[in-house]
């Protein structure tokens with residue numbers, strides 16, 4: 001049950017369709033504001049109606065907390081994850097639903113914040129064992145998520161832990177526990193941070209590990225997701241790239257043979273004969289890290305020509321843009337039709353390359369993740385075929401925030417940028433997301449000020465800046481853009497703006513969507529087109 005009666009209300013105006021516009025109010029906790037109070041109940045559907053509250057752990061009782069995960073373990077047992085408001089202590093309990101008694105099975109503590117908060121542990125049938133990923137230190141490279149096997153001790157809060165995997169790579173998802181063959185199936189980045197291969201590991205002996213999908217290279221697949229049948233005898237495998245995605249069913253005992261469920265024939269036909277770019281990769285060194293820059297070159301790329309670059313940014317903590325996933329989007333048009341080179345880079349703060357890289361962003365949003373994007377572009381400027389006068393940047397949401405921060409940095413590398421639904425001031429954004437990285441505004445107001453776009457907005461100059469925002473965005477409120485524009489106007493800065501009335505964070509109306517993409521494309525075409533060389537008039541000869 002969520003009680004949000006004390007949570008301050010946000011208002012979403014609705015402008016169109018009525019003589020008198022209506023607004024919609026809804027409870028929305030911004031950073032540092034009152035959060036909803038959450039309680040967990042079990043209701044008996046058979047026999048006498050009976051509602052029982054599952055109680056939080058003793059140490060959380062008088063404190064604010066989140067419930068980040070609830071899952072049935074058996075007909076009489078659930079597993080629940082409780083997280084404190086600062087998001088640095090979490091307690092995993094199993095609860096007997098007949099009595100409501102919960103007992104602690106695992107406690108996680110972090111000096112920064114706890115990631116993977118909603119991960120569901122995978123239990124054995126009798127409930128005596130469970131598996132989940134935990135951060136494990138790998139020497140100087142810091143912590144990486146690996147599979148831990150917890151064996152519950154009867155009548156005790158303690159459980160014994162064994163680590164099944166280790167290495168400088170991450171287990172991204174545990175898919176199933178095959179008790180007959182004593183195996184865990186999981187996805188990991190062992191092959192490359194860009195890839196997700198399917199592996200199995202023995203839960204006994206020397207924890208022998210085997211890749212099941214690595215043999216499927218002939219399909220040009222390296223980014224997989226998978227679903228196992230309840231008895232683990234079969235699995236559905238989604239190849240998500242770099243080739244055109246396909247879906248197949250495999251038998252666990254002989255994964256090489258498969259039955260194709262979907263091979264995307266229509267998509268194959270559609271892109272036949274079209275210029276589809278294949279990404280290439282370069283390494284950029286940032287402090288101790290070797291990080292990957294993904295470049296998409298236009299067809300007929302020639303090193304003797306000069307090309308403009310569009311940097312696509314996200315930068316949200318734990319996000320990843322450089323992957324082997326298949327993708328075609330509006331930006332593909334710029335590569336295939338406008339000779340633009342696309343660049344994507346995951347710097348500090350990004351996910352799936354260990355917790356050290358991810359957590360480097362703690363309490364300093366808008367610093368290292370912005371700087372690393374600039375460093376990546378600077379590394380490109382050394383290449384002879386990059387035109388230093390035609391560099392652009394695009395981002396949405398968190399990426400819109402990073403875009404605005406990049407344009408307000410004093411490097412002046414960028415000619416233009418588009419920020420869609422940008423977060424501009426963290427004080428205005430959701431409590432759970434913001435406090436995880438920045439703490440409470442009442443305690444750390446300086447951090448909030450330094451991480452705000454508004455403080456630096458007078459530095460957004462000598463650049464073409466397009467801001468796009470739907471006015472009914474319930475995730476990043478239009479308020480962010482309104483504040484930014486007020487600051488830009490005060491500082492006498494130029495900008496271009498495109499609003500979509502009554503559209504949300506994702507523009508859904510087909511006409512609006514088309515309009516937005518052509519607005520973005522036209523903006524970048526204009527900005528990135530080759531300047532015609534101005535012919536110098538030859539000085540007339542003196543007779």
Ligand SMILES: *[C@@H]1O[C@H](CO)[C@@H](O)[C@H](O)[C@H]1NC(C)=O
Pocket residue numbers: 003004005006
């Ligand atoms: C919700 O919280 C408010 C304020 O604490 C309280 O007055 C109210 O009784 C609660 N509502 C329910 C249904 O528990």
Ligand SMILES: *[C@@H]1O[C@H](CO)[C@@H](O)[C@H](O)[C@H]1NC(C)=O
Pocket residue numbers: 086088089109110111439
């Ligand atoms: C969790 O964060 C809060 C607020 O920053 C801090 O006071 C507390 O000491 C932290 N707890 C741990 C275990 O690090």
Ligand SMILES: *[C@@H]1O[C@H](CO)[C@@H](O)[C@H](O)[C@H]1NC(C)=O
Pocket residue numbers: 218219220243
């Ligand atoms: C895989 O990639 C290679 C090299 O790019 C290509 O020749 C081959 O046709 C691709 N295979 C499939 C099944 O698409």
Ligand SMILES: *[C@@H]1O[C@H](CO)[C@@H](O)[C@H](O)[C@H]1NC(C)=O
Pocket residue numbers: 215253254255256
């Ligand atoms: C699957 O194919 C690979 C190479 O094509 C081979 O090495 C492997 O032994 C095969 N596995 C099975 C279970 O047949």
Ligand SMILES: *[C@@H]1O[C@H](CO)[C@@H](O)[C@H](O)[C@H]1NC(C)=O
Pocket residue numbers: 263264265268
């Ligand atoms: C996809 O599947 C259909 C039907 O099974 C088949 O006819 C077609 O050749 C397949 N296409 C590709 C590209 O594999």
Ligand SMILES: *[C@@H]1O[C@H](CO)[C@@H](O)[C@H](O)[C@H]1NC(C)=O
Pocket residue numbers: 461462492493494
């Ligand atoms: C804004 O645009 C106008 C007209 O193009 C120009 O005269 C002015 O210098 C620009 N201001 C800034 C701060 O760039």
